[in-house]
Amino acid sequence: MVQLAKGSRKSGATRRIYLSLRDQILSGVYDTGEKLPSSRALAGELGVSRTTVTAAYDQLISEGYIQVRQGAKPTVGFEGRHTCTRPESRPQDTTPRVSAYASRAMALPKNISPEQAVLQYDFRYGDVASSDFPKLAWRRALNAAVLAHRERLGYEHPAGSLALRRALQSYLWRARGIECDVAQIIIVSGSQQALDLCARVLVDAGSQVVLEEPCYAMARNVMLATGAMPVATPCDKDGMDTSRLPDPTGVALAFVTPSHQFPLGGVLPSGRRKALIEWAIAGNTYIIEDDYDGEYRYDVRPIPPLWMTGKGRVIYVGTVSKTLSPTLRLGYTVLPSTLVETFVRCKQITDRHSSSFEQEALASMIDTGAYESHVRKMRRLNAERRAVFLNAMAEAFGDEVDIVGTSAGLHIVAWFNCLTASDEERFAGCARQEGVGIYPISRLFASPTDQRAGFIFGYASMPVALIGKAVEKLVQVYRSKFWSA
Amino acid sequence: MVQLAKGSRKSGATRRIYLSLRDQILSGVYDTGEKLPSSRALAGELGVSRTTVTAAYDQLISEGYIQVRQGAKPTVGFEGRHTCTRPESRPQDTTPRVSAYASRAMALPKNISPEQAVLQYDFRYGDVASSDFPKLAWRRALNAAVLAHRERLGYEHPAGSLALRRALQSYLWRARGIECDVAQIIIVSGSQQALDLCARVLVDAGSQVVLEEPCYAMARNVMLATGAMPVATPCDKDGMDTSRLPDPTGVALAFVTPSHQFPLGGVLPSGRRKALIEWAIAGNTYIIEDDYDGEYRYDVRPIPPLWMTGKGRVIYVGTVSKTLSPTLRLGYTVLPSTLVETFVRCKQITDRHSSSFEQEALASMIDTGAYESHVRKMRRLNAERRAVFLNAMAEAFGDEVDIVGTSAGLHIVAWFNCLTASDEERFAGCARQEGVGIYPISRLFASPTDQRAGFIFGYASMPVALIGKAVEKLVQVYRSKFWSA
Numbered sequence: 001m002v003q004l005a006k007g008s009r010k011s012g013a014t015r016r017i018y019l020s021l022r023d024q025i026l027s028g029v030y031d032t033g034e035k036l037p038s039s040r041a042l043a044g045e046l047g048v049s050r051t052t053v054t055a056a057y058d059q060l061i062s063e064g065y066i067q068v069r070q071g072a073k074p075t076v077g078f079e080g081r082h083t084c085t086r087p088e089s090r091p092q093d094t095t096p097r098v099s100a101y102a103s104r105a106m107a108l109p110k111n112i113s114p115e116q117a118v119l120q121y122d123f124r125y126g127d128v129a130s131s132d133f134p135k136l137a138w139r140r141a142l143n144a145a146v147l148a149h150r151e152r153l154g155y156e157h158p159a160g161s162l163a164l165r166r167a168l169q170s171y172l173w174r175a176r177g178i179e180c181d182v183a184q185i186i187i188v189s190g191s192q193q194a195l196d197l198c199a200r201v202l203v204d205a206g207s208q209v210v211l212e213e214p215c216y217a218m219a220r221n222v223m224l225a226t227g228a229m230p231v232a233t234p235c236d237k238d239g240m241d242t243s244r245l246p247d248p249t250g251v252a253l254a255f256v257t258p259s260h261q262f263p264l265g266g267v268l269p270s271g272r273r274k275a276l277i278e279w280a281i282a283g284n285t286y287i288i289e290d291d292y293d294g295e296y297r298y299d300v301r302p303i304p305p306l307w308m309t310g311k312g313r314v315i316y317v318g319t320v321s322k323t324l325s326p327t328l329r330l331g332y333t334v335l336p337s338t339l340v341e342t343f344v345r346c347k348q349i350t351d352r353h354s355s356s357f358e359q360e361a362l363a364s365m366i367d368t369g370a371y372e373s374h375v376r377k378m379r380r381l382n383a384e385r386r387a388v389f390l391n392a393m394a395e396a397f398g399d400e401v402d403i404v405g406t407s408a409g410l411h412i413v414a415w416f417n418c419l420t421a422s423d424e425e426r427f428a429g430c431a432r433q434e435g436v437g438i439y440p441i442s443r444l445f446a447s448p449t450d451q452r453a454g455f456i457f458g459y460a461s462m463p464v465a466l467i468g469k470a471v472e473k474l475v476q477v478y479r480s481k482f483w484s485a
Numbered sequence: 486m487v488q489l490a491k492g493s494r495k496s497g498a499t500r501r502i503y504l505s506l507r508d509q510i511l512s513g514v515y516d517t518g519e520k521l522p523s524s525r526a527l528a529g530e531l532g533v534s535r536t537t538v539t540a541a542y543d544q545l546i547s548e549g550y551i552q553v554r555q556g557a558k559p560t561v562g563f564e565g566r567h568t569c570t571r572p573e574s575r576p577q578d579t580t581p582r583v584s585a586y587a588s589r590a591m592a593l594p595k596n597i598s599p600e601q602a603v604l605q606y607d608f609r610y611g612d613v614a615s616s617d618f619p620k621l622a623w624r625r626a627l628n629a630a631v632l633a634h635r636e637r638l639g640y641e642h643p644a645g646s647l648a649l650r651r652a653l654q655s656y657l658w659r660a661r662g663i664e665c666d667v668a669q670i671i672i673v674s675g676s677q678q679a680l681d682l683c684a685r686v687l688v689d690a691g692s693q694v695v696l697e698e699p700c701y702a703m704a705r706n707v708m709l710a711t712g713a714m715p716v717a718t719p720c721d722k723d724g725m726d727t728s729r730l731p732d733p734t735g736v737a738l739a740f741v742t743p744s745h746q747f748p749l750g751g752v753l754p755s756g757r758r759k760a761l762i763e764w765a766i767a768g769n770t771y772i773i774e775d776d777y778d779g780e781y782r783y784d785v786r787p788i789p790p791l792w793m794t795g796k797g798r799v800i801y802v803g804t805v806s807k808t809l810s811p812t813l814r815l816g817y818t819v820l821p822s823t824l825v826e827t828f829v830r831c832k833q834i835t836d837r838h839s840s841s842f843e844q845e846a847l848a849s850m851i852d853t854g855a856y857e858s859h860v861r862k863m864r865r866l867n868a869e870r871r872a873v874f875l876n877a878m879a880e881a882f883g884d885e886v887d888i889v890g891t892s893a894g895l896h897i898v899a900w901f902n903c904l905t906a907s908d909e910e911r912f913a914g915c916a917r918q919e920g921v922g923i924y925p926i927s928r929l930f931a932s933p934t935d936q937r938a939g940f941i942f943g944y945a946s947m948p949v950a951l952i953g954k955a956v957e958k959l960v961q962v963y964r965s966k967f968w969s970a
Contacts, residue, residue, distance in 0.1 A: 019662075022789075062892070063788055064723075064754025077756075096823045097737070097769055102686045105830045118636065127639035139631050146624050151603065152946040153810040154612035177504075189674060193836040201587045218834070225834050238549075252582070269549025284582055303548055304507075325638040327841035338581045345590045349703070349710050351678040355840050356812035407547070461637040 013048050017056035025065050025076055036066060036074040100205065105225040109217075109443070120435035121470035125263075125411045125458030126326055132378060132460075133325050137370045138361065145360035158348035159340075160187025160332075161359035167366035168332055175372070176294060177304040178316065180334050186343050189354045190329040191292060191319040195219050195255075198288050198315055199226040200346050201339065203252045210254035212240050214444035216262045219255050219290070228252070232446040237404065239266035242275040248283020255288045258306050262292065263413050263444055263456045265405015273306055280313040286339075287314045293322050293409040295375050298383050312336040320362065322410055322460070323375050330354065330362055382410055385459045385467065392471035397478070402452075410460035413441060416478075419453035427453065427477070436473045498533050502541040510550050510561055521551060521559040585690065590710040594702075594928070605920035606955035610748070610896045610943030611811055617863060617945075618810050622855045623846065630845035643833035644825075645672025645817075646844035652851035653817055660857070661779060662789040663801065665819050671828050674839045675814040676777060676804040680704050680740075683773050683800055684711040685831050686824065688737045695739035697725050699929035701747045701775070704740050713737070717931040722889065724751035727760040733768020740773045743791050747777065748898050748929055748941045750890015758791055765798040771824075772799045778807050778894040780860050783868050797821040805847065807895060807945070808860050815839065815847055867895055870944045870952065877956035882963070887937075895945035898926060901963075904938035912938065912962070921958045 021036070036042070039057055043050040057074055060066045067077035098106075159165065165185040172178040172185075188194045195218070203209060205227025211220055213232035223230055231246050233254075239261040245254075256276065258268035268276075280287050289306045297303070307316040316334035324330075335343055347353070365371040386406065393403060393414065402415040419427060424440035431438050441454035459467065506521070521527070524542055528535040542559055545551045552562035583591075644650065650670040657663040657670075673679045680703070688694060690712025696705055698717035708715055716731050718739075724746040730739075741761065743753035753761075765772050774791045782788070792801040801819035809815075820828055832838070850856040871891065878888060878899065887900040904912060909925035916923050926939035944952065 058784070059788075062752060062784070064756055096771075096821075096827070098686055098824075098827055099689045099692075099737075101689075102827050102831060105834060106827060108830070122637070124639065127637045130635040130638050133638060135631055139628050142627055142631070143624050146620055146627070150615040152607070152612045153615050153618060153812050154609065154946070155811050189836040189840075192834075196835050201583055204584045204586075207584075218837075222834055225831075252584075267547060271549055286581075299543070299547070303544075326640050326837075327638050329836060329838070329840045336581075339583075342581070342583055342587050342591060345593070346587060346710075349590060349677075349707055350681050350835070351674040351814060352703075352811075353814070355674070355814045355843060358840060358843070461639070 013052050014055040017046065017053060018059045021056065021060060022065060032076050034076045036076065038073050100227065101225060104227055108221050108224055119432065119437040121466060121473060122437035122461065123457040123459065124437050124439060125456050127458060127461035128322065128325060129461045129463065132381065134374045137365060137374065141361035141364045142357060144364055145357045148360065156353045156356055158344045158353050160354060161356060161363060164359045164363035167363045171366050172334065178307055178334060184335050184337060184340060186333050186335060186347060187354050187359055188331045188333060189351065190321060191290060191317050191331040192218060194317040194331055194333045195222045195288065197343055197346055197350070198253060199223060201342050202286055203228045207252035208250055210245065210251055212256060212261060213446055214263060214441060216257065216290070217444055230446065235261050235264050235266060237266050238272065239268035240272065242272040242279065245279050248279050248285050251283050251285045253286050253288060254280065255290065257290045257292065259291055259294045259303050260405065260408040263405070263411065263441060265409065265413060267303060273309065277310055277313060281311060285313065288317060289314050290317045292319060294318070295323055296379060296382060296410055297408045298386065299407050307334055312338065323378060328358060330358060382460055385462055385464055388464055388467045389459045392468050396471050396475040411456055411458040414455050414457060416453040420451055421448050421453055424453045424455070428455065431474055431477050434473050434477050436470055436477065438474065498537050499540040502531065502538060503544045506541065506545060507550060517561050519561045521561065523558050585712065586710060589712055593706050593709055604917065604922040606951060606958060607922035607946065608942040608944065609922050609924060610941050612943060612946035613807065613810060614946045614948065617866065619859045622850060622859065626846035626849045627842060629849055630842045633845065641838045641841055643829045643838050645839055646841060646848060649844045649848035652848045656851050657819065663792055663819060669820050669822060669825060671818050671820060671832060672839050672844055673816045673818060674836065675806060676775060676802050676816040677703060679802040679816055679818045680707045680773065682828055682831055682835070683738060684708060686827050687771055688713050692737035693735055695730065695736055697741060697746060698931055699748060699926060701742065702929055704775070715931065720746050720749055720751060722751050723757065724753035725757065727757040727764065730764050733764050733770050736768050736770045738771050738773060739765065740775065742775045742777065744776055744779045744788050745890065745893040748890070748896065748926060750894065750898060752788060752892070758794065762795055762798055766796060770798065773802060774799050775802045777804060779803070780808055781864060781867060781895055782893045783871065784892045792819055797823065808863060813843060815843060867945055870947055870949055873949055873952045874944045877953050881956050881960040896941055896943040899940050899942060901938040905936055906933050906938055909938045909940070913940065916959055916962050919958050919962050921955055921962070923959065
């Protein structure tokens with residue numbers, strides 16, 4: 001049954017007439033040159049006003065289906081006929097011709113979140129608890145942004161809201177010790193877009209790109225889709241082992257997480273930081289510093305970003321996904337001055353600019369101090385989650401499990417000394433059946449080396465009260481041998 | 486002066502000590518192996534608590550600047566020295582090595598909006614009046630979206646909010662006669678991102694892409710940055726002249742605006758629509774249908790999109806930039822089923838997904854009918870702006886100006902019969918000096934042909950009361966001959 005736009009009864013009649021005539025023409029009931037009834041005749045026949053019919057005819061004329069000469073009946077002016085059944089109801093050529101980029105993207109391991117099954121105890125990394133989101137503060141900031149006076153609504157500068165970039169400039173200095181000019185800050189739609197822009201601006205198909213081993217999967221995916229040749233550089237407890245970096249000549253880009261290596265959690269020591277930067281200078285290579293969870297450190301204060309000593313080789317990437325919500329899609333980059341103009345151009349081509357109201361809302365949350373007080377609150381809350389979780393794991397598994405990367409961030413890696421990497425998927429599968437989501441680390445290795453089974457546990461979305469139960473469930477699965485059958 | 490995070494006086498002292506020691510180590514005041522004072526000695530010397538100093542030392546240890554053996558004084562463990570002056574304060578290599586994509590993007594005509602000068606009467610196309618934005622309805626919808634119950638906040642499906650895609654499915658049928666499955670709808674961050682995704686998925690460097698002549702500049706820019714070879718196909722009063730399409734073999738993509746050609750305003754007749762689709766089938770080529778202002782038609786009802794008769798060759802692109810605001814960055818595509826999975830993958834790599842709260846806000850505005858009643862209000866309002874503007878132009882210029890593209894959309898093109906294309910920039914410049922922003926059409930031609938001067942007038946951001954004055958100002962500039970000097 002044809003649904004009609006609300007409050008358009010009259011034009012609804014016109015539309016019905018128009019649609020039925022169009023379909024008859026398209027399906028060949030009326031052929032080219034054939035005459036339609038006069039508007040008067042058709043109006044009488046259908047029992048509608050003549051203007052209703054005329055409006056329908058006007059529509060058909062404006063689309064070229066019919067022609068009218070003064071006084072004469074309308075004639076079908078449509079060349080030939082073709083049916084207008086829904087495109088999707090007819091056979092498709094099932095192999096669309098796509099770009100090299102798309103072919104590479106389709107060859108990537110499938111990684112479409114969210115996973116459909118809702119688990120009772122999910123340690124999926126990247127999620128945050130809905131109850132942690134500062135609903136009131138965000139609504140207040142958003143409402144202010146919507147109500148703010150503007151002359152007109154037009155496309156804004158691709159680099160983003162000046163208010164937000166100013167707010168971030170001083171936030172980054174207060175919180176991370178970054179001294180930069182506002183002009184070096186570009187707002188992006190989440191750190192994912194920052195990685196994608198880096199690939200666009202700096203990487204060609206065939207370029208070498210240095211990645212950490214193991215590596216954040218979506219960073220590797222960006223580079224593989226771009227056609228880069230990844231060079232996996234092993235990480236140990238101190239992050240990337242810079243002594244094993246390849247010859248920098250011809251390397252376009254290196255992706256690192258120096259504050260808290262993802263997923264292993266190492267903190268890159270200053271000696272390696274220095275070596276990495278000298279390596280980049282030697283190769284005229286750029287470094288992406290993904291500071292994805294720099295706000296979360298429990299034993300020590302945040303570590304100054306690589307960017308500060310980067311001598312213009314480092315692209316700093318930050319996000320609010322871990323402090324506010326991953327669903328907001330707000331992030332920022334701090335660029336070497338020489339790259340600013342290029343990033344601005346490419347950002348504009350990509351999506352013009354990021355959502356303005358949300359940029360302004362974040363700006364006012366930072367300016368009022370609401371953002372930093374929320375970050376402090378989150379730091380306390382996640383410190384508690386972490387403590388409860390680590391205790392529960394120690395009690396449940398004792399020294400059958402080694403846990404690493406605990407000093408920072410919102411996740412840890414647990415190595416199961418009595419399981420091998422080949423057990424990971426099966427164990428995770430059985431845990432899922434019991435409602436516990438754990439995530440095998442082998443998925444993040446280009447070529448797994450460690451023989452033990454490892455899993456990433458994100459705890460930021462876990463209610464403190466449930467953590468104990470979750471670990472209990474997990475240890476039950478672990479002890480029961482059915483899963484290894 | 487060092488700014489400190491609010492409410493962190495104690496840790497502020499720690500941070501000051503940490504920073505000064507770090508800088509002394511980095512700048513070589515302390516060299517490798519050298520001893521630092523004991524925490525007790527330094528605490529006494531600085532008149533702070535010993536724990537304050539210990540915390541600073543812990544930080545330096547965690548970053549590898551110093552080492553401590555039980556009972557002994559901390560020794561500098563940092564290999565070698567380098568200064569840590571701000572990266573931006575030292576000479577840069579001024580020619581960064583960038584990708585082929587970035588080089589092409591930088592070679593494009595510069596087109597960074599907004600233009601800084603605020604004009605009293607600006608006919609810039611794409612802007613909408615701030616007063617037209619439905620602040621109350623949008624705030625209500627946003628607040629509901631923020632407050633909506635969620636188990637957790639995690640990355641959502643790249644195709645976008647299911648609620649919004651469902652709402653759009655029925656909206657697109659009601660308003661545009663599109664029958665599609667929810668699975669064929671993908672939410673994007675504005676139509677610009679849709680164009681960019683089409684280029685990524687379907688275009689390689691060197692691919693031929695058919696563009697309208699004249700053409701929407703940002704569509705051409707996307708294709709040029711991707712390295713496509715554009716084939717300009719002339720448009721007349723009925724839109725793209727399909728009889729002048731190139732051989733479709735090897736053409737990857739065609740970009741068209743069939744409902745209201747941008748900028749000339751022609752409506753593509755059904756004969757040409759049929760020819761275009763058969764052309765695409767013959768070449769296994771896809772067509773982007775940019776329905777950028779399909780909601781705005783004044784003399785006739787909206788025209789059914791090409792998509793409906795497109796036999797799976799057409800990618801429909803819609804946006805709320807003209808109905809709500811270009812600053813929201815919300816758009817949507819309706820895809821042939823064969824392309825859905827590929828677009829989803831590439832969208833995820835690009836930015837994971839679009840902003841969730843705003844997607845849900847739009848969904849509820851559509852579901853409650855608030856969106857469509859706003860669209861009807863905007864149609865009335867812009868019909869009035871258009872009428873006032875066309876009258877003013879007719880009075881002021883009579884037959885010295887030909888106006889085209891008036892039956893739809895939010896802009897018109899005015900051809901000045903007594904001026905040549907070479908006068909455009911100078912005339913626009915003098916108009917700007919008088920506070921009137923008009924935009925030369927030659928900028929949108931790959932190779933201008935029409936000898937007359939033409940300008941695009943967008944009226945959607947103009948207060949009705951100012952339109953007469955604006956045209957008055959313009960005709961004054963036109964009559965006064967100083968500008969042609």
